[in-house]
Structures are given as C-alpha cells and as structure tokens.
Amino acid sequence: MEFIALDDQPFSVVEDVGFRSLMEFLEPRYTLPSRRHFAEVCLPEIYNIVATHIHELLARDIPTISFTTDIWSSDVSPVSMLSLTAQWIDKDFNLMKAVLHSQEFTGTHSASAISDAFEKMFQTWKIDKTKVHAVVRDNARNMTKAMMDSGLASFGCMAHTLQLAVHDGVFSQRSISDAVAIGQKIVGHFKHSPLAYSRLQAVQIQLGMKAKRLQQDVSTRWNSTFYMLESLLEQKHALATCAADYDLPATLISSSEASAADVIPSVRALRRLLSKEADTDHGVKTTKTALLEAVNKRFDQIESDPIFCIATSLDPRYKDWYFDEDVKQRLRAILDAHLTPAAGAEDETHGRESADHPRSKRPRPDGARPSLHDMFEEILEENGPERPSTTASQQLDVFLAETPIPRGETALGYWRNNHLRFPELAQMARKYLCAPCTSTESERLFSSASHVLDEKRNRLSCNKAEMLIFVKKNMHLTKK
Template structure:
C-alpha cells in the first residue's frame, strides 16, 4: 500500500469508524471524506497522536494520563465510576447515576414546560447537553424512556396529592368540559381545600377523555367518578361550574352543593346591558377600526410609526371577542389610548373606515369607567390562591352601589346601569345564596353581614348555629398560615359596600357563635385564614366549618386556566396524544409548575 492509500483510507482497515484499543482511539476523519490512517484521536481527551502500526505509545497515554484499562471498552471501564474529569481537562464521562438524574430532569422539564417528548431527538438539545456535561459521548434518553419516566413521575406526584387530600377535612371542586384540536371531549376538574396549616391549596385532579354526550345525568356521573377515583366522595362540599343548562341540571343529581360561576354571570350581565344600548354603534365602529389594522400589515406598520411619533409605546390594538371576559373593555382602552395615531393613519389612507366622533369617544370613556368596576370584581373573584367565595355577596353589593344612577348621568348611561342591576339581581337570585351567606359570615372581614339585608342576618346566624351543633370534630390548634392574599386595591373597594351598620341584637345563638360574633372584624385587606390560624383554638367547632366554606372558589376560572394549559400541550403537532398522556402531562404541568 502506498502513502496516498494510507492517508485516504484506501485500505479497508482504514475506513472511517474503525477503532483501536477497544474503542479508546479512532482514526482522524478527513474534511473531504475518509480517514487519515496516520493519525488517531483519543476519545477521552480528544488528543491527536501519530500512528505507525504500533500501539505502545497509545497504551502508555491511557495508563499514564487517563488511568483506564485499554483491554476493556470505555463503557466497561467507566461503569460504576463517579463523574470524573480527565487529567487532560477536556472531557468527562457521566456515570449511570448522573445519567438517571439528567433523564429525570429532562422528563420533569418536558412535563412542566409543556414541551413535546420528541424534543429529546433534537440534535441541538443533544449538543447543548454534551457541552453542559462536558461528555462528548452523552446521548439523551429515548422518547420511550422519557415517556416512562413521566408516567412514573405522575404516579409519585399523584400519591403525594392523594395523601394530602385524605388529611383535608373538606374539599371543593370546579369542573368544565373542553374540546381538543383533535375534536376529543375532555373533562377538567380541579380541587380546592384548606389544609391543617390553614393554607389554601388547589391543583388539578384530572383532564379525562369523555365519550358520552354531555347530558345532565352523564355529567353528574363524570364528577362522581372523579371523586371516587381520588377517594374524596365523602369530603366534597361544593362543585363550581359555569351556568350551562346541562351543568345546572346535572348538579341536581349530585350529593353535594352547586355554586354557579360568578364570573360567567357577571359577563352575561355585561353582554345583556350592552345589547340594544346606545353604546352599540360606537362599539361597532371600534370593531371595524381594529379589524382594519388587524388585517392590514401595512396599516399596522404605519400605526406603530405614528405611536412612536406621538411619544407612545408601540402596542397592537385589541379586538373584543364575545367569549373572552373583559375583551370589550380592552378594545375600548386600546382605541382611546391610540385615538390620535389612529386618526392620523386613517386620514392618509384611501379607506371608508371612520373613527368614532368626539362625542362618541366621550361615550366610550363613560363605558370604560363602568366596565372597569366589572373587571375589578371579575379578577378579584377569579383567584384561586386566596379566599373568594365569601367575597361574592360583598362584591355584588359593591357593583349594585356603583351602578346606581345619579343626576349627572345621561339617559343612555342610566339605561345601561338600570339594565345591569336588574339582570345581575336575577342572576344573584339563581346563585347558591344560602351557601354564600354562610361563607360570608365565617369570613372575619365580612362577618358583620353588612352586604346582607338586615332582616335576613338573624336567619344566617341561626343556620351557622345549627351547623355548629352538628359539628363533632374539634379542630386542633394549627400553626400560622402563609396563604396568599387577594389584590389589596380591589378588595379594598368592598369596604364601603354596606347598606348599614350591623346590629348587636341579643338572640339565642350557640355560645361559640356568640363569642365569634363578638370578635372585632378585620380589615378587608387582611387574610381571613391567618386570622383563623390564630383563633381556631378558641373557636374550634366554627373553625372546622370555616375550613369547608372558605375553601370553595367563587368561579370556575381554575378550570379555564387548566384548559389554557392543555392548549399548550395538545398542539396541532400533538393532536394524536393518547388520553392518558394528555391527563398526565396537564396534571404534572399544573402540579410541578405550582411548586416552582
């Protein structure tokens, strides 16, 4: 063989991929293909060595520099060893324990951040991990391995959640149905409870695929099935859902209370009030203007330029969507904020799109003020990290007060306010008012019941007294709570929502209830669970009841958030995900994301 054959790998023994000393060395590849038969590369330190048919110097390198047995392959040599940096300082090899830890971290990352499992096959991810670990031989786990680890992680986390639920004195559920991109129906259920430390807990229970039609009896069976799966059938106090007819009818077949979503009711009242109102024409103009810029990239670019020219922050317009809460308010705010840039762009274009007149812009300002109150209440009641059920009646009282007509209101505003108050009152009557009254009474912020008519307060406390008499479980003295508090600015709005001061009438209340009523009310900005954590010992029977009533969410918003999360997971490229994988991924992302 001549020298050229040696250098180009003409001999079959010089083909690329041929290794020396059980894989510790391999021939150096040439940039134009083939290998250099006179050069070899150490897989441990990437050092290049001359090779002239003798391996003596190569063996010496392995023994002296790397302390490895050249008679064994690198995988056997490094098995069982700890993570080790080579003497040359250029490469390390991960042991099995570190590889398992990295595999678990990858599985947790995929589940928590809604990444597709196929990402482990991404060459870029592999290269990044090799750089991060300094192991040039590292291979990410296979899709099957990651999927198995995700299922194992789900079972571990599910066991932890199930044990916590068993310790809870009572739990509340929220539920709703959702249709995926693959046209599959899923039921999402979340759970809410106050633990022994008086912290409000909430997490997903399931996103299970459903095959049957969503009739009333079927819906009830689905919720009962989920409660049985998690072994909380005897602990469920309430179910919060939207006001769909099948949900309302299905609730009558359930052995626990039903609380309609207040946010849905409030949104419907806004929709009804805007219908056939004086605001319809100006809102139609706003939709037309926003739609024009949404469908014209050139106009949108010119608007961005005009925003900068007027010293404003570049931001897109917002289109209102009937099913998206507060989107009408967002559209109004974006149009008013960009009034002058919009006029400047439209006057330079050959278009029939017309901006609202000055008088109509004044109408929009009035409507914006009215809708701001609705947004504040919606956001306040839509939280799941703080108590919300006891805030519903004070919130209704607040809205009724701010929607009262004044002498300064024009006729079209008076009509809007009147329609809103009438519709909201009807929806309030259809809510579970009896349950909401008790929750309000057990909240030390609102136990004066100023949001309840004076004639009905005695009946509320009589009901609480009966609950105490039936209560046999004495709560232990808990530790101080650390539950999140609602937005102080919004909760403070409810402070002036009373119709009168609470009366101090004497009645035949149970002694524990009388002592609780004698306690001073706390600020509306304070956390009621922190108050209960300090006073549960002196009000043990009431404390156990409070854990049940204050855990109920005022809305089904937690399920809405769950479906938003599911939408990130079941994308167009993953519409064929099995129902088991959808459930595990959505629940894990909800559970693990809440912990970080």
C-alpha cells in the same frame, strides 16, 4: 421529563439539533434517550409519583373539599376534555389546590354522561361524596342537571353569571353593541394585517407614543371587551392619523383567591354603585339602569343560598354586616344549628383584645366619582361596631361583635391566628371558605391544555396530554 412537562415542550424537543447541542455542551458523556422513551416510560413514571403524592394529601384530615369543573374543546384536534380541580383548607389554614383530571370526554355531553364521568373520577381518587362541599360549574343546563343527578351541591360560576348580567344589561344596548362591533373590526384589521400593524406602530413612534398592540376581546369575557375599548381610546390619536392616510374598516368615536364568601358583598356593593347618581353619568344613565336590573335578576336568589350566606358570615372581612335584618336572623338560626353545644361554653370575654375598634370613615373629595371599594366601606360604616347580643352561642356572639378586619387582609390568615379562640367556627370556616366563587381554575387548566395540544402536538393522545397537564399543574405540591 420535568422540563418537557413544565414548559409545554413537545417530546420531539429531545431530537432537535439545538437542544441536543446544548446537552452535549453541558455534559458530553450524557446520552439523550429517545422521544419514545420519554413518552412511554418517563411520563408515566413522573405521573405516578405526583399522583401518589396527591392521593396522600387527599387522604389527610380534610373535613371538606370543593371542586371546579368545565368542558373544553380543542381548536387543533377533534378532542373534548372534562376538568376536575380540587380546593381545600388544611389544618394550618392554608388554601390547597390540585388538578385531578383533564380527561378526554367523548360522545354526547349529556347530563347522564357528565354524571357518570364524575362518579368514575371520584372513585379514582377515593373521594367520599359526603366530603364534597360544593362544585363550581357553568350555568349550562346539562352541567346543572348532572350535579343534581350525582347528588352534589353546586352553584354557577360567578364570573359567568356576571357575564350574562353584563350581556343582558349593557350589550343589549344598541349603541354599545354597535360600538363594540366597530371596535372589533378595527382591532381585527390590525391583528390580521402585518402591514397595517407596522403602519400603526410607525405612527405611534412619530407621535412620541409607546408602540403597543391593540387588545383583542373575547366574546365570553366582558372585561376583555372593556380592555379592548380602553386600548382603542388610548390609541385614538394614532388611529385617527392612520385613518387619515389609510382606509380602516370602521371608525370609533368617542380587574384566584376569591371564595364563595366574596359573592354577596360584591353583588351588594355593585348594586349600590349602580344605583348611585354621579356627575359622570351623562349619557350612560339608561345603561346603568339596565345593568342594575340585569344584576338584580341574575343574582336575585343569592342571599337564599346557605353556601354563600354561611361563607360570608364566617369571613372576618364581612361577617353578617352585608345582610338585611331579616336575613341576619335567618342566617343566625342556620349558624346556631351548625354549631355544637360546646360552642356555647366558650368564655365571651376570651379573646376580645381586638374587638370594637371603630372603623374610620375615608373621606371622598367633593364631586369625585364613587368606586366599588367605596360601597364596601359604606355598608360597613352603616352597621357600626356596636352589636346587640342574642341567645345564640357566646362564641358566635364574640366573633360577630368584633369589627370586621380590613378587606386587604386574608380570611385564612385570620383563622390561622384565631382558630384557638373560636374552635367551632374555625372548623366551619375550613368547610365553607374552601369553595371558590368562579371556575377560573378549570379555565386556567384549559389554557394549559391549549398549550399542550397545539400545532406541534395535534396528534398527541388524550391520555398523554392529561398526564402532561397533571404533572405541570401539580409538580409544585411535591416540592418542599
């Protein structure tokens, strides 16, 4: 049953000639049960085992839990599914994830229907709403209203918001949208014609190139469009050779552990990168300006949201170094309000072993194009290691005064090693750093759903499909 669930196999696999031959070779005395036995007996049994373990995990001392949710519709059967994935930080500061639901969602996708479904899902898992930190959702109005009606704090998926900004700022440019449309035609030509692809492959080999397929883009993922154009540019010589001999439909001339703490620093670094002029900007200045305006518009309220602000300040890679002075003061008041009076009793000198190590500036060659990584470094260098103390708790003073750890290190690793130095802050970190910044977990879940509900299993009931997905995604949590 684990083999069927983990490898997205149809129940009919136990009746396939090759599989039965393999089982007979491995153990001739073993009698394979019927596909019905696996579907009606084994699957519910293993589902209950995994579900019991997830219930036990959620019943432990978890201060807060964050969730992601999305709605998916199958291409091979008239089925829509509503997802719910959970994410929290355990007492040892390990990030824990579990899939709770990928259930059938029938009828209208109204806000009230989504809200009712959430109520039932939370009741199933005995989740108290007071323990819900945030729900990451898409930006659709029905989903936004559903979270409000349910009394749940929520925010839009950063990847989806960034997709909207790229669409507003880049794809709205006629020259770019035309280039993308041409690229899609070329890729589609080779994708849907085995003969055309074999010709391209032969040309690649003749030119001494590695035979590679062109990347297909997905309209809702700007990075997939980038990779498509990149693959076309990489294969431009092979495509030009093909175009000389064969007709083409068109010709083209010539980046899951991120948390809410990553949003503000990433947006600030992106804004700075787009506002910088570089020698390579020739021909794309208008596009950069339009993209900067779109990013500013889509993320204009980001620094007013306590979920993002507090998470950023409690991430030892960022702290409050990515905020302007007025935001820092407002944020400090929020942090002080969250801290207990006990935080002020901490000895300020306790744990200063790693404090105030100045960050060395990484030189960039003259004329080199700045990168997004360079923008993170610039912001940290401008703030400097010397931090004035305020009247807030000494524990918070010490934490904020220390130089942020390198971005290559993990925030949870820091809190795992320093939770005794800053006990009050560590508990806040468990709450605010458990929120992901995208709904990737739900989207990955639906990728699995498309493998379960495929052509071989297009008549599989939604109940069994959900159990298969649940087992596949959570089985590792039961293994030591």
